[in-house]
Amino acid sequence: MEYLNPVLVGIFASLIASYLTLRIRLYSSQKIKYSLARLFLKKNETMRSLKILISSLIIFVSGRMISMLILLNVLEESAIYYIRVPIDSVATILLTYSLIILYSVIRPREVRFKSSDAHQREAKRQVDREIHPFHAHKNFFIKFLYSPLILHRCIFSVHSEFLVWHYTPSLRMHRSFKNGC
Amino acid sequence: MDRLSIKFKSNLRAIIYLKLLLEVWWMDYFMAFRETVYVLLGLPIIFYGVRILLKLGNVNVSSSRLFLRGDRFLKFLGDLLFFSLSCLVFAVLIYLWWLTNLEVLRISGGLISILALTFLLSAVINLSRIVEA
Numbered sequence A: 001m002e003y004l005n006p007v008l009v010g011i012f013a014s015l016i017a018s019y020l021t022l023r024i025r026l027y028s029s030q031k032i033k034y035s036l037a038r039l040f041l042k043k044n045e046t047m048r049s050l051k052i053l054i055s056s057l058i059i060f061v062s063g064r065m066i067s068m069l070i071l072l073n074v075l076e077e078s079a080i081y082y083i084r085v086p087i088d089s090v091a092t093i094l095l096t097y098s099l100i101i102l103y104s105v106i107r108p109r110e111v112r113f114k115s116s117d118a119h120q121r122e123a124k125r126q127v128d129r130e131i132h133p134f135h136a137h138k139n140f141f142i143k144f145l146y147s148p149l150i151l152h153r154c155i156f157s158v159h160s161e162f163l164v165w166h167y168t169p170s171l172r173m174h175r176s177f178k179n180g181c
Numbered sequence B: 001m002d003r004l005s006i007k008f009k010s011n012l013r014a015i016i017y018l019k020l021l022l023e024v025w026w027m028d029y030f031m032a033f034r035e036t037v038y039v040l041l042g043l044p045i046i047f048y049g050v051r052i053l054l055k056l057g058n059v060n061v062s063s064s065r066l067f068l069r070g071d072r073f074l075k076f077l078g079d080l081l082f083f084s085l086s087c088l089v090f091a092v093l094i095y096l097w098w099l100t101n102l103e104v105l106r107i108s109g110g111l112i113s114i115l116a117l118t119f120l121l122s123a124v125i126n127l128s129r130i131v132e133a
Helices: A007-030 A032-041 A043-071 A079-106 A117-130 A140-156 A160-167 A169-180 B002-055 B059-068 B070-100 B103-131
Strands: none
Touching: A007 A032, A007 A079, A007 B070, A032 A043, A032 A079, A032 B059, A032 B070, A043 A079, A043 B002, A043 B059, A043 B103, B002 B103, B059 B070, B059 B103, B070 B103
């Protein structure tokens, strides 16, 4: 039972916040223009999340100021429990909420075509069959595992058009749709 | 021999007292240093935060600036990521300190919390520069 203490809540909260920020950072660095365009198009959600984020940071720093006041004996030590802990909890909840909103805005979506389901299934099957697994898998760790293979191909491939064709899935998708669909 | 042993014991006692005193001083000095840095970093964070909140009132202008200054927004996100990772390490160190009561963990946790606040200040300054004219 001695392993259970309130600091564990902080660890889990930090873990969630770190995971969300990592995903947001990865998505935004992989597709910069796409994520910025999504931020611009969903401006109300973006601004709401940024406002909540900054408010949470201000509340978090206010909590640190309360600790300073406790250290200077302006506030009594029990203020940690009835002022600082609620402040830290509110800051954590607001931070997580704002990161969830930002994550939902930036997260890449599936491309939906205005065509029948069968047509779309066929197109998706064709794209999945032709596109390299590096582009097909969305999991970052799988991408990480494939990166040495791609580096190897980058070094030893001499056909420039093949490289362009291979590393631009959008162009490739466009070509396959143009030819097949 | 007796005189020597008495001298040795008194020296040992003096060393132990000195060590205890230094530990208490170190603890108090570190706490004071940590809290001073919190205040020094916290006041600009609050200042920039209020400025950002005021600037974010105009949604169209702010979102356009966010779109146009994408590289700086990436820096903001990177600083936010390092801030949250530092907070995670800080929380783990404080938890370990709670369990083991080792002063090293408390001091390293305090230093990492200062690092986290530095990243936070950098993130807030970046966001402030994005939304500014």
